[in-house]
Each structure stands twice: as C-alpha cells, then as structure tokens.
Amino acid sequence: MEMDAVAAAPWWIWPIALFAVSFVIGIVAVLAGVGGGVLFVPIVGGFFPFHLDFVRGAGLLFALAGTLAAGPTLLRNNMASLRLIMPLALAGSIASVVGAVVGLSMPTDLLQTALGLVVIAIAVVIWRTKEVYGGTVESDALGAALRMRGRYDDPAERVRIDWRTHRTLLGFASFAAIGFFGGVFGLGAGFANVPALNLLMAAPMKVAVGSSGLIISIINSSAAWVYIHRGALLPLLAVPAILGVMLGSRLGARLLSVTPAAVVRRLVIVVMLIAGARALLRGLGTW
Amino acid sequence: MVSQEEHDARVQRLYARWLDAGMRTAFAVSLAAFLLYVSGLLPAYVPLEALPRYWGLPVDEFLRRTGAPSGWGWVGMMDRAEYLNLACIALIASATLVCYLRVLPALLGARQRLDALLAAAQVVVLLAAASGVFGGGG
Numbered sequence: 001m002e003m004d005a006v007a008a009a010p011w012w013i014w015p016i017a018l019f020a021v022s023f024v025i026g027i028v029a030v031l032a033g034v035g036g037g038v039l040f041v042p043i044v045g046g047f048f049p050f051h052l053d054f055v056r057g058a059g060l061l062f063a064l065a066g067t068l069a070a071g072p073t074l075l076r077n078n079m080a081s082l083r084l085i086m087p088l089a090l091a092g093s094i095a096s097v098v099g100a101v102v103g104l105s106m107p108t109d110l111l112q113t114a115l116g117l118v119v120i121a122i123a124v125v126i127w128r129t130k131e132v133y134g135g136t137v138e139s140d141a142l143g144a145a146l147r148m149r150g151r152y153d154d155p156a157e158r159v160r161i162d163w164r165t166h167r168t169l170l171g172f173a174s175f176a177a178i179g180f181f182g183g184v185f186g187l188g189a190g191f192a193n194v195p196a197l198n199l200l201m202a203a204p205m206k207v208a209v210g211s212s213g214l215i216i217s218i219i220n221s222s223a224a225w226v227y228i229h230r231g232a233l234l235p236l237l238a239v240p241a242i243l244g245v246m247l248g249s250r251l252g253a254r255l256l257s258v259t260p261a262a263v264v265r266r267l268v269i270v271v272m273l274i275a276g277a278r279a280l281l282r283g284l285g286t287w
Numbered sequence: 288m289v290s291q292e293e294h295d296a297r298v299q300r301l302y303a304r305w306l307d308a309g310m311r312t313a314f315a316v317s318l319a320a321f322l323l324y325v326s327g328l329l330p331a332y333v334p335l336e337a338l339p340r341y342w343g344l345p346v347d348e349f350l351r352r353t354g355a356p357s358g359w360g361w362v363g364m365m366d367r368a369e370y371l372n373l374a375c376i377a378l379i380a381s382a383t384l385v386c387y388l389r390v391l392p393a394l395l396g397a398r399q400r401l402d403a404l405l406a407a408a409q410v411v412v413l414l415a416a417a418s419g420v421f422g423g424g425g
Contacts, residue, residue, distance in 0.1 A: 071307075078299075086406060228373065235376065236338060239320075
C-alpha cells in the first residue's frame with residue numbers, strides 16, 4: 001500500500017483491520033502450533049502504518065494474551081506440565097528481559113533486516129522439521145532433581161503416557177537463547193520451544209506443544225513490562241490485537257481436530273516467507 | 288498423606304483456576320476500556336484524530352513530541368482513555384505473577400523447597416521487570 005493512501009485512511013480503519021488480522025492469526029497459530037507473534041510482527045510491521053517499536057510491543061502482548069487464554073485448558077488436560085515449565089521459563093524470562101532492552105536500543109533498519117532473516121530462517125526450520133514422537137528416556141541428574149516427568153491421557157490413542165525428559169542443561173541454554181531472541185523481536189518463539197522440548201529434551205509432542213504455550217506466557221510477561229515502561233505500547237494497536245487473538249485462539253482450539261495440520265503448516269510457511277521477505281527488503285531500503 | 292504426584296496435580300489445577308479467572312476478567316475489562324476509548328466517552332491524552340501523525344515515529348520521538356509519560360508515569364493518568372487501556376494491558380502482564388504468588392504458599396506448605404525456590408526466583412524476575420529497573424523511563 002502506498003504511504004499516501006495509508007496516511008489518508010481514517011484512524012478507525014486500523015483497529016478494525018488489526019482485530020480481523022489478529023483473529024485470523026490467532027486461529028492459524030493454534031492450528032500450526034506457533035505463538036503467533038512470528039506472524040503478527042512481520043505482517044503488521046510490513047503492511048500497517050505503525051512504527052516497528054510499537055508493533056513489536058503489540059506482538060509480545062499478542063503472543064502473551066493468546067497463550068494465557070489457552071493455558072487453563074492445557075494445564076487441566078495435562079498437555080502442559082508446570083514441573084517442566086517452571087525451571088525452563090525462569091531461564092527464558094531472564095534472557096527475554098535482556099533481549100527486550102537490546103531490541104529497543106537497536107536501529108530500526110538493522111532490526112527490520114534481522115527480523116526478515118530470522119522469520120525466513122524459521123519458515124525453513126518449520127518446513128524441514130518433522131514431528132518426532134517422544135520416546136522413553138532416562139532422566140539426567142538435574143532433570144531427576146527437578147522431577148521433570150509427568151503423565152497424561154491421550155484420548156486419540158486411548159493410552160496413558162508416562163514421560164520424562166533428559167539433556168536438562170542443554171534445555172536451559174536453549175530456552176535462554178530463545179527467550180533472548182523473543183525479547184529482541186517481540187516474538188513468542190513457540191516455533192523454537194517445541195523442537196527444544198521435543199527433539200532435544202524428549203518430551204512427547206503434545207506435552208511439548210502445550211508446555212510451549214505456557215512457557216511463552218511466562219517469558220513474555222517479563223518482557224511486556226519493558227515495553228510498558230518504555231512507553232512502547234500503543235493501546236489503539238495492542239488492545240484490538242489482544243481481543244482478536246483471544247477469540248481467535250479459542251476458535252482455533254476447537255478447529256484443531258477437524259483441520260488437516262499439513263494444510264495449515266504449508267499456509268504458515270508461505271505467509272512467513274512473504275512477511276519475512278517484506279521485512280528484509282524494508283530493512284535493506286529496497287521496499 | 289498426599290503423594291507427590293497428587294500434590295503436583297493440585298498445584299497445577301490451582302494455577303489453571305487462577306489463570307482462567309484472571310484472563311476472563313482481563314478480557315472483559317479490556318473490551319470495556321477499549322470501547323470507552325474509541326467511542327470518545329473517555330477523553331484521550333493524544334486525540335484519536337491526531338494519533339496518525341505520531342504512530343509512525345520511533346518510540347523515543349513519539350514520547351518527545353507528544354509529551355506522553357514513560358515508566359510509571361501513566362498510573363496517575365488513568366482518567367485518560369489510552370492509560371486506562373494501558374492499565375488493562377498491565378493486568379494481562381500481571382496474570383502470571385498472580386498465579387505464581389498463589390501457588391508459592393502451596394509449594395512451601397508441601398516442603399517442595401527446590402520448586403518453591405524456582406517459583407520465588409520467577410516472582411523476583413517478574414517483580415523486577417514490573418518495577419521498571421530493566422527499562423523504565425527510557
């Protein structure tokens with residue numbers, strides 16, 4: 001959209017458009033197992049008139065609200081485990097605050113370029129990652145001390161699954177790194193949480209997906225305050241995004257059982273490649 | 288005598304119950320505050336018609352030109368619509384802190400010292416972030 005047309009549009013168009021976009025991303029994010037910030041930030045940053053500082057703040061709130069809204073159901077179904085979440089979220093939330101401070105002090109062009117590269121890289125990672133079924137592993141000493149284990153009933157398979165995790169120290173390092181980049185870019189980083197929990201620590205896929213959401217909610221709670229105190233949250237941008245994603249993620253959770261995951265997965269990859277390319281080209285000053 | 292697994296399940300349900308109540312409340316008050324904002328029933332600090340002139344600026348420039356507060360300065364301005372909305376956003380950002388504060392006594396009561404230590408450390412991080420020591424007043 002040309003900047004003149006953007007400037008000429010009445011202000012009320014944008015919150016309505018933001019609500020609609022956030023509602024749709026909220027549905028897609030749940031279906032694809034990502035937080036949604038990774039779609040929200042490049043799309044809103046690329047196609048809406050707001051400065052990236054405000055878009056990243058709203059992106060963090062977007063991922064926070066969506067994951068908090070889904071949290072109670074995930075915990076009650078044991079698809080998320082507090083035993084797994086609490087230690088990893090602590091490492092991630094400390095790193096995310098540092099990341100948010102770093103992100104707010106970086107030049108916008110550099111941030112746009114880096115965001116574009118990160119989003120394209122994530123799309124490739126999602127494309128290349130295959131679902132891994134968590135096998136039975138032996139806990140390491142730290143994992144045993146933290147009792148990182150649990151049990152859940154899988155209604156689809158009609159089985160009760162006992163699980164435990166390993167490689168705990170590597171898990172801590174991964175969540176610190178994910179938290180840092182999530183804070184810098186205002187992303188929920190669920191795309192990275194799930195492989196870290198499933199591939200690295202051997203948590204079953206459903207527990208990895210469910211726990212990822214809760215971890216995002218805890219990590220982003222810390223980083224959100226950095227944006228609040230810096231004055232980098234525009235309510236006209238953030239509140240429609242929050243309301244849209246809360247409704248969208250609830251609908252997404254209902255649609256999850258009837259939508260082919262492969263269809264949504266491909267959709268997410270295409271959207272991320274477009275949004276990432278747009279952010280990259282904007283950062284390089286060629287768009 | 289309650290087993291460790293049963294106690295873990297209780298703590299998890301307690302967290303879920305408080306989070307559920309917090310998010311339902313946050314949704315309702317956020318919607319109400321936003322309607323007050325966009326309807327003009329509550330006056331805004333930066334009028335909605337003027338906002339498009341500023342929302343494309345970097346945050347530091349936005350604050351300089353509008354004179355909008357940073358840090359905790361917004362707390363005393365909740366008679367302005369955007370800062371009432373910011374209070375609702377702060378409520379959402381506080382939901383996790385409230386849940387941790389609720390489960391902490393349960394962990395201490397069950398003598399789960401390591402878990403209580405982790406929860407207490409998370410509370411400290413959340414309180415430090417909320418206090419603005421990491422980025423307030425910028």
